[in-house]
Amino acid sequence: SFLNIMVAGASGLGKATLINTLFNREILTPGFNEEDEEDAVDGPNGLHKKNVVKIKTTESTLEEDGVKLKLSVITTPGFGGSVNNSDSWKPIVDEINQRFDKYLEAESRINRSTIEDQRIHAFLYFIEPTGHSLNALDITLMKQIHEKCNLIPVIAKSDTLTDEEIYDFKQRILNDIKFQNIKTFKPLDYDNDDDETLSYTKQIMEKLPFAVVGSTSEVRTADGRVVRGRSYPWGVIEVDNEQHCDFIKLRQLLIKRFLEELKEHTANVLYEKYRAEKLSR
């Protein structure tokens, strides 16, 4: 099996940590990546980065329950990190398009037996936990990519927000998404799905945008259990505890439940739309 996930959002929102938490492996390097910051140039006004958004691809082969997963994680260091972010969405859109183009070119060859699917199957967009609503850059980016890949918005570092604040924040985000006509990933409901399947799908999708917390560190809770989480002087937040955050639901969506559907929707709908538009120009 294989999966290509793109991950974007401002620096320091726990994106690397969350990917590592999802797959329980050190796939990306969290924390301050010096090389991603090296385009900062000191000017007379202070710091002016060259407004560079890089695209980085990290490939890993994972095995779980005897099943191999060839995972490709595409990250976007530099996004949102400049004083002027007007063009920061462009390298991201270019990357998505280039992967479509590669597939288009491969599928039009005579020998097509071994096409490698490098298209983006899922786009995780990380929203800063301000508690207010989407900001201008969030909306700009999401509108640029929502018709090219399966968009899954997440609320980053949601341990910053109380349960009440998460509820209100999600309402405002969903209102913004509706107002801006932004399409987020929606699994198909099949007529022959049983009630249990429909209910399971509903329970996952009603959490969107997913309020996530990530951690690969093991910590001890007050009642002595060892869990993946973050330890504060006032308590321990548990990543795998559904009372604490939506991590489990996001993992069910991405890996357990809708992995094939993410790829099918990319291949049958999003790619076909891109191909039709490109060939009819």
Add this chain to the structure above:
Amino acid sequence: SFLNIMVAGASGLGKATLINTLFNREILTPGFNEEDEEDAVDGPNGLHKKNVVKIKTTESTLEEDGVKLKLSVITTPGFGGSVNNSDSWKPIVDEINQRFDKYLEAESRINRSTIEDQRIHAFLYFIEPTGHSLNALDITLMKQIHEKCNLIPVIAKSDTLTDEEIYDFKQRILNDIKFQNIKTFKPLDYDNDDDETLSYTKQIMEKLPFAVVGSTSEVRTADGRVVRGRSYPWGVIEVDNEQHCDFIKLRQLLIKRFLEELKEHTANVLYEKYRAEKLSR
């Protein structure tokens, strides 16, 4: 007594909440201020705000232990909220300069008996708790204002960070500040200060940048105490608990200990520097 505090940083960093917590009064309105967002204009690329940074002044008269404090809080809604923030520091610098100009003009009149001091005595800059380091906009803004007002950087919503992360983050911020030659407020040590005073000053200032948490809500702790704080499913963070955050230290600096020194340094050093430069042009 009187005090003029300017507060700046990206939207949703808990600035309004922190001011209300410092003075235990609903001085500013926290949360999503619709009127601050009304300059968002929907363009072909998605949302393009008119890049407007507004300057808002809120005045209140507070009384504590029979002492009256005439407080003026100057906020900067819109700062950092656009896709292109290249000029977002300008309205802030203009405001500081205008207040210097007003004083200069008042002090050169014949009748100077009732000059109202509207100069900025303290500038609280809120840093996003990414855990990484200062970003380009932080550095740009701080370099523009650090020689015009007493700069006090704070780490916003520090309950996002574990104790270890706060320690590392503070080191990186202080390194950035040193590298960029940014001056932060530093109280004078007087030769005749006793050891206790010097030690008290040191204990406060070594916390800079202050890792703050704000809340005016009262919540109940696990052991039954009622405190100002934030209640999460995994625990209660207490604003006035020095094991949880640096709030007490910041309040000691601003209100209890260095209020007069902040004003004196503004009047005797920062204003005089501005006046000398202006008159010699």
